[in-house]
Structure formats: structure tokens, C-alpha cells
Amino acid sequence: MSVPRGFTTHGMPTSHAQAQAQAQAQAQAQAHAQAFAMQAALSQAHFSMHNPNDDGTNTGAGTATTVTTADDDIKSQITMDTNGLESGLHTPSIGGEDTDDLASTTPKSESKPTLKEGKPASRKKEVPEPDAADKKALMTQFTWLKKKISPPPARPPSAYQTFIKARFPAAKAANPAAPATAVLSEVAASWGKLTDVERGPFENEAKRLSKEYDGRYANWLSARVPSDTILERKLYAIAKRLKKKVAKPVPHPAEPKQPLGPFLLFLQEARELPPAGQKAKYGVSFDNAGITEFTRVLTKYYKEHPDTFERFRDVNERSQEKYRRELAEFHTTFNIDAFKRQLDEELKALIVPPPKPAPKGASKKAQAAELAAAAAQAAAGGHHNPMTHHPNGKRLTKKESAAQAAAAAAHAAHAAHAAAAVQQAQQAHAVAQAHAVAQAQQVAAAQAAAAAAAAQAAHVAAFHQQHAQHQQHAQHQHAQHPHQHQHPQHPQHPQHPQHPQQHPQHPGHHPHAQHPVHPGQHPGQHPGQHQAAAAGRPSPYGVSSQPYGHHQPGQHPSQPSPQGPPHGGHGAGLPPSSHLQHGNPGANGGYGAHGGYGAPPGSSAQAQAQAQAQAQAQAAAAAAHFF
DNA sequence: CTATCTATGACAGGTACCTT
DNA sequence: AAGGTACCTGTCATAGATAG
Known part of the structure; x- marks a missing residue:
């Protein structure tokens, strides 16, 4: 069965190979559609005020369909243009600007040695080796990021391998004195002697496991949010510097792809086979020439015929425009930029040496004040993201995050109260302020800034400290219910154990259908069938553009997926960036979207504490989901 | 300024899988 | 490290836009 890649699908009868590919594409489409529908549905509620297209007709799904449409547009445009040019090229009556454009690109390419002989050894530039300190810092960031990333499920x-697993123990037991390698060799040899029939059960088992894997993968995929990709890209970049290997980032299906440049559009067109009996348009046929020869000849042609550039430029420009628009929309919808900023800050904070510990009581106070201030900012509609970590990168303790959540919750619940409380608090906190200032003299400048920030918001702090105390109380009671204390931030275990059956849409039979990074597994169609090469091909990231292009209009992001998000786990109901985008929890009912904020005004202290604890859990879960 | 992304398919080399 | 298999990834040629 060891067939060179690319041959499998090409050489196989269409019935099998294509059915597989189709099933795969469909599965991906469904998974992506589901993922996006879920994601977008969640986002919609939270982002509607930021989304100019809030008429419910154009968010992610729109993006999806327009991507395909763009491709179609381009295709037809290319054909049109090509046909129009068939009569030969008139020297294009291009304006000065256009000429400049051409001139600016052409010399650039000419200055580059184009053919092999002059090619520089490598396009890659050696990244300077990070020094020991850098390495350590990068390592810290690397580890931190890695914890936040949920890797795709292990392949089946x-x-x-199933055979080895089944047979090895017995073989080893039969000959305990023999070294494992010898036993393994023996078992491996016996595998080689098996007939197809004998292999059958193992094949079947492998298929079964593969199916299971498909389900796991679909789950994993559907739980992904756009910010996951950001984290992965960051990790990838850091890993590169550290010369470590990590999985390639998997782009979110909603993320628009870069459009093809004029040259690639030209290549794509040139790939079209000439009608039977006709010679290849550019003197080289994709069918006959190897890819390198094909590209070389066409590149030569491209350079010698500036009109080629002209021909595709318009198409490309429109695509670029569309791409930029969609990208901007994507960024807005998922609040990508804010997430990046936040991430950068957190990463930076990781490598800032932690300030010298201040006197215990005081530092706790300062921390509480800081937390409360941050929470207040969030409650007041700022862009604060619930913190899961200290600025120094340490994870918040349960107590602290509880305090934070409680503070935010309480503040939201008593937003109207806040102003009055502030006045009272100001008085009470003159002392605390003085304390902060005194501390600021002792610590580094960075800490001073933080203290100043804390002091600035200290008037709110008093108010929140009350609630932090409540929370401590709650924590105390809480200790008897350890199950509620599970730390939410374990992205390594992102699956939804409560819903193991949650991939009903998964079509039956396509082993390894959805590997996250699998660029060449189904390397397109046969040259004779490449009418939709751009639209239907899996991207180099293994995320096909097709599924998204086939995104059903019915699954508009504003409408939750029929299945709805899974409960619990990732399904806490929080969009990835809601914290960033909306610091106003009062507007949407709070972190868990279950009205978890604060306690009813008239409830007992205990009930209040419990409610706060709940809010904390939800907030934590939300934070876990976000990162 | 440089790396990456976008397209393409063949192919070589690498890796995960498992166990001791 | 051993075994075999299947999949993964980089490379090759190339231009131009964009991200960092």
C-alpha cells in the first residue's frame, strides 16, 4: 500500500478516491460550518454593537460565501480577460500610474536572479541565535503558550500498530529473556507474513479507531475559536526561534485567505489544459512538464509579456480589496487585534522579572486593589480582560480569581450603587493610597506605575474589597466542594467528555479525513479535472477553503447551530473575545451568559457568597475558553 | 527588511505509532 | 533503538502582497 503521495488519488478509480475526498471535504465543511456557526452565534450577541453589518445578513457566513464568490468572479474574469486578449496584445494604454506600478514591480523581479544559477543559497535568513537570557525568556513564553493551546487529538x-500492540505482550511473555527489540522484530516479521484476510481484523480495528479519531478531531475543530490560531502562531514563531518543533497553526475557517497574486492567477490559468488537439497556450503543458519546468517556462513568459501582469492585475486588485475588507471584518468580529495586544502584554509580563515581594499584608492589599480596579474598569465598560494571570505571569490563585470575579460581579450588580460607594471609599482609602505611594518608593519604576494605576482606581477598591471579603468567605465554604474548584485552564484536555457522541454529522468512512496539518494528502484533482483548483483544494494548512465556501446560508451566525454549543467545558457560552470587546457585563448578563453576576439584592450572605462562587467558576471557565 | 502566504505535484526524507 | 506503515513536511520553481 505504499504509494507515493499524489498517486493515490490520481491513480485510484474516481469512485473510491473521489468519494473519499468528497466525504472528507464534506466532513470538514460540516465541522467548519458547525464550528463557525457556533462561534459566530456566540459572537453575534456580544458583538452586535460593534458590527456594522448587524442586519443579520453578513458576518461570518457572508464571508464564507463571498470567498467562493470571489473565486468564481475571478475565474470568470480571467476567462473573460483571456478571451479578450486572444486577439493579441495592444500596447496597453496605461496611465503613468500604472506604468509606475509595472516599473516598480518589474525591475524588482529582474534584479533578482530568476533562474537557478544565480539563486542565493537560501531565501531564509539565519535568525540570530537568541542569547541565554533571551532563550530563557522565550522558553518561558513557549511553555506558557503551550499550556494554553489545545493540541489536536493524537492520530490513531x-x-x-494495532497488531503490534495486540501481539507484543504475548510474544514478550513467551520469551521473557529476549530483548524487546528482538521480540519486536519477530512480531513485525510475523506481520509481514500475514495474508490480507489475516490482516483484516487489524485493518478493521484501525478503521474503527480512525473513525473515533475523526470524531475527536471534529470535536476539537468545532471547539476552536479564532484566538486559538493567534496563540498557535505566536507559539510557532517562538518555537522557530528556539528551534523547536510544534504543529503548524490551524487557521480558523472564518479567516479569509490571502488572494492569489497576478502571477499565481496566471499560473492557475496556464494550468488549464488546452482543448484536445491544440497546443499549450504558453508553450508548456502542465500535463507534460514537471512542476519546476512548468513554472520556469511560465515565469519566463510572464516576464517577457508585461501584458500578462496587466491582465490579472485588476482581478487581483479586486481580490485584494475584498480580502482586506473581509480581513478587517474578521478582525472586528473576533476582536483579533485586542486579543493580540492582550496576548503581547501577557507575554511581556511573563519575562519581566517579578518585583521584590513587598511586606505581606501590604502586597495583598495592593493586589486586591489592583484586581478590584481592573474589575471595576471592566464593569465600567472598559476593555479589561478578566485576568487569569498576574502581570508577572503567575496564575491567579483561586482566591484571587475569586476575588476578581466577585468584584466584577458585585460591581456589575451594583453598578448604580458604585458612585455613592466611591465617595465613601475615597475617605476610607486615603490610608491605602498613602500606603501604595509609600510602596511605590520602594519598588521599581514598573511597579510604581502599577501602583499608580491602582491608586487611581483605589476609590473603587474599597467597594470591591468588601466583596472580596465576601468571596473569601465563600471560598471557605467552598473548600468543602472541591469539585467546584477544578481549575478551568487546562486546554490540554479540551474535549467534551460529557458529550462524547457529539459528532453526529460525521460521515462514515474517510480515515484521516481531517488531519490538521496535511497539505498534500489530497493533492488536488487530476490535471484533467482542475476546473476548480482554487476553490476545492485543501489549503496548505489542511483546512480546505471549500467547506467554508459551501457554508450554508441557513447556518447564519446569528442563528445558533441547531445542535447548539455543548454545555459546560467549552460550551460555557462565551465568545472568545467578549471580555475584550465588552467590558460591560451588565449589558449581556455576565460572564456565563447565565446571569451569573452577583446575587439578588435581598439574599442572605451565604447565598450571596454561593452566587459569587458560581460567578467565579463561570468567569474562570469563560477565561479558559477564551485562552 | 524579511518571512510568509498564495498555487502546483512529485519526491525524498522525517516522524509518529508502540513497547521494553 | 528496533521493526513496518502511513502519513507529514520540506523542497523545487516563481511573483507579488502582506504581516511582522
């Missing part, structure tokens, strides 16, 4: 074992 092959039939052979």
Missing part, C-alpha cells in the same frame, strides 16, 4: 494507530 495504524493496522500494523
Whole structure:
């Protein structure tokens, strides 16, 4: 079965290979559609005020369909243009600007050695080796990021591996004195001697496991949010500097792809086979020439015929325009930029050496004040993101995050109260302020700034400290219910154990259908069938553009997926960036979207504490989801 | 300024899988 | 490290836009 890649699909009868590919594409489409529908549905509620297209007709789904439409547009445009040019090229009556455009690109390409002989050894530039300190810092960031990333499920074992697993123990037991390697060799040899029939059960088992894997993968995929990709890209970049290997980032299906440049559009067109009996348009046929020869000849042609550039430029420009628009929309919808900023801050904070510990009581106070201030900012509609970590990168303790959540919750619940409380608090906190200032003299400048920020918001702090105390109380009671204390931030275990069956849409039979990074697994269609090469091909990231292009209009992001998000786990109901985008929890009912904020005004202290604890759990879950 | 992304398919080399 | 398998990834040619 060891067939060169690319041959499998090409050489196989269409019935099997294409059915597989189709099933795969469909599965991906469904998974993506589901993922996006869920994501977008969640986002919609939270982002509607930021989304100019809030008429419910154009968010992510619109993006999806327009991507395909763009491709179609381009295709037809290319054809049109090509046909129009068939008569030969008139020297394009291009304006000065256009000429400049051309001139600016052409010399650039000419100055580059185009053919092999002059090619520089490598396009890659050696990244300077990070020094020891840098390395350590990068390592810190690397570890931190890695914890936040939920890797795709491990691939299922092959039939052979299943066989080894089944047979090895017995073989080893039969000959305990023999070294494991010898036993393994023996078992491996016996695999080689198996007939197809004998292999059958193992093949079947492998298929079964593969199916399971498909389900796990679909779950994993559907739980992804756009910010996951940001984290992965960051990790990838850092890993590169550290020369470590990590999985390639998997772009979110809603993320628009860069459009093809004029040259690639030209290549794509040139790939079209000439009608039977006709010679290849550009003197080289994709069918006959190897990819390198094909590209070389066409590149030569491209350079010698500036009109080629002209021909595709318009198409490209329109695509670029569309791409920029969609990208901007994507960024807005998912609040990508804010997330990046926040991430950068957190990463930076990781490598700032932690300030010298201040006297215990005081530092706790300062921390509480800071937390409360941050929470207040959030409650007041700022862009604060619930913190899961200290600025120094340490994870918040349960107590602290509880305090934070409680503070935010309480503040939201008593927003109207706040102003009055502030006045009272100001008085009470003159002392605390003085304390902060005194501290500021002792610590580094950075800490001073933080203290100043805390002091600025200290008037709110008094108010929140009350609630932090409440929270401590709650924590105390809480200790008897450890199950509620599970730390939410374990992205390594992102699955939804409560809903193991949650991939009903998964079509039956396509082993390894959805590997996250699998660029060449189904390397397109046969050259004779490449009418939709751009639209239907899996992207180099393994995320096909097709599924998204086929995104059903019915699954508009504003309408929750029919299945709805899974409960619990990732399904806490929080969009990835809601914290960033909306610091106003009062507007949407709070972190868990379950009205978890604060306690009813008239409830007992205990009930209040419990409610706050709940809010904390929800907030924490939300934070976990976000990161 | 440089790396990356976008397209393409063949192919070589690498890696995960498992266990001791 | 051993075994075999299947999949993964980088490379090759190339231009131009964009991200960092």
C-alpha cells in the first residue's frame, strides 16, 4: 500500500478516491460550518454593537460565501480577460500610474536572479541565535503558550500498530529473556507474513479507531475559536526561534485567505489544459512538464509579456480589496487585534522579572486593589480582560480569581450603587493610597506605575474589597466542594467528555479525513479535472477553503447551530473575545451568559457568597475558553 | 527588511505509532 | 533503538502582497 503521495488519488478509480475526498471535504465543511456557526452565534450577541453589518445578513457566513464568490468572479474574469486578449496584445494604454506600478514591480523581479544559477543559497535568513537570557525568556513564553493551546487529538494507530500492540505482550511473555527489540522484530516479521484476510481484523480495528479519531478531531475543530490560531502562531514563531518543533497553526475557517497574486492567477490559468488537439497556450503543458519546468517556462513568459501582469492585475486588485475588507471584518468580529495586544502584554509580563515581594499584608492589599480596579474598569465598560494571570505571569490563585470575579460581579450588580460607594471609599482609602505611594518608593519604576494605576482606581477598591471579603468567605465554604474548584485552564484536555457522541454529522468512512496539518494528502484533482483548483483544494494548512465556501446560508451566525454549543467545558457560552470587546457585563448578563453576576439584592450572605462562587467558576471557565 | 502566504505535484526524507 | 506503515513536511520553481 505504499504509494507515493499524489498517486493515490490520481491513480485510484474516481469512485473510491473521489468519494473519499468528497466525504472528507464534506466532513470538514460540516465541522467548519458547525464550528463557525457556533462561534459566530456566540459572537453575534456580544458583538452586535460593534458590527456594522448587524442586519443579520453578513458576518461570518457572508464571508464564507463571498470567498467562493470571489473565486468564481475571478475565474470568470480571467476567462473573460483571456478571451479578450486572444486577439493579441495592444500596447496597453496605461496611465503613468500604472506604468509606475509595472516599473516598480518589474525591475524588482529582474534584479533578482530568476533562474537557478544565480539563486542565493537560501531565501531564509539565519535568525540570530537568541542569547541565554533571551532563550530563557522565550522558553518561558513557549511553555506558557503551550499550556494554553489545545493540541489536536493524537492520530490513531495504524493496522500494523494495532497488531503490534495486540501481539507484543504475548510474544514478550513467551520469551521473557529476549530483548524487546528482538521480540519486536519477530512480531513485525510475523506481520509481514500475514495474508490480507489475516490482516483484516487489524485493518478493521484501525478503521474503527480512525473513525473515533475523526470524531475527536471534529470535536476539537468545532471547539476552536479564532484566538486559538493567534496563540498557535505566536507559539510557532517562538518555537522557530528556539528551534523547536510544534504543529503548524490551524487557521480558523472564518479567516479569509490571502488572494492569489497576478502571477499565481496566471499560473492557475496556464494550468488549464488546452482543448484536445491544440497546443499549450504558453508553450508548456502542465500535463507534460514537471512542476519546476512548468513554472520556469511560465515565469519566463510572464516576464517577457508585461501584458500578462496587466491582465490579472485588476482581478487581483479586486481580490485584494475584498480580502482586506473581509480581513478587517474578521478582525472586528473576533476582536483579533485586542486579543493580540492582550496576548503581547501577557507575554511581556511573563519575562519581566517579578518585583521584590513587598511586606505581606501590604502586597495583598495592593493586589486586591489592583484586581478590584481592573474589575471595576471592566464593569465600567472598559476593555479589561478578566485576568487569569498576574502581570508577572503567575496564575491567579483561586482566591484571587475569586476575588476578581466577585468584584466584577458585585460591581456589575451594583453598578448604580458604585458612585455613592466611591465617595465613601475615597475617605476610607486615603490610608491605602498613602500606603501604595509609600510602596511605590520602594519598588521599581514598573511597579510604581502599577501602583499608580491602582491608586487611581483605589476609590473603587474599597467597594470591591468588601466583596472580596465576601468571596473569601465563600471560598471557605467552598473548600468543602472541591469539585467546584477544578481549575478551568487546562486546554490540554479540551474535549467534551460529557458529550462524547457529539459528532453526529460525521460521515462514515474517510480515515484521516481531517488531519490538521496535511497539505498534500489530497493533492488536488487530476490535471484533467482542475476546473476548480482554487476553490476545492485543501489549503496548505489542511483546512480546505471549500467547506467554508459551501457554508450554508441557513447556518447564519446569528442563528445558533441547531445542535447548539455543548454545555459546560467549552460550551460555557462565551465568545472568545467578549471580555475584550465588552467590558460591560451588565449589558449581556455576565460572564456565563447565565446571569451569573452577583446575587439578588435581598439574599442572605451565604447565598450571596454561593452566587459569587458560581460567578467565579463561570468567569474562570469563560477565561479558559477564551485562552 | 524579511518571512510568509498564495498555487502546483512529485519526491525524498522525517516522524509518529508502540513497547521494553 | 528496533521493526513496518502511513502519513507529514520540506523542497523545487516563481511573483507579488502582506504581516511582522
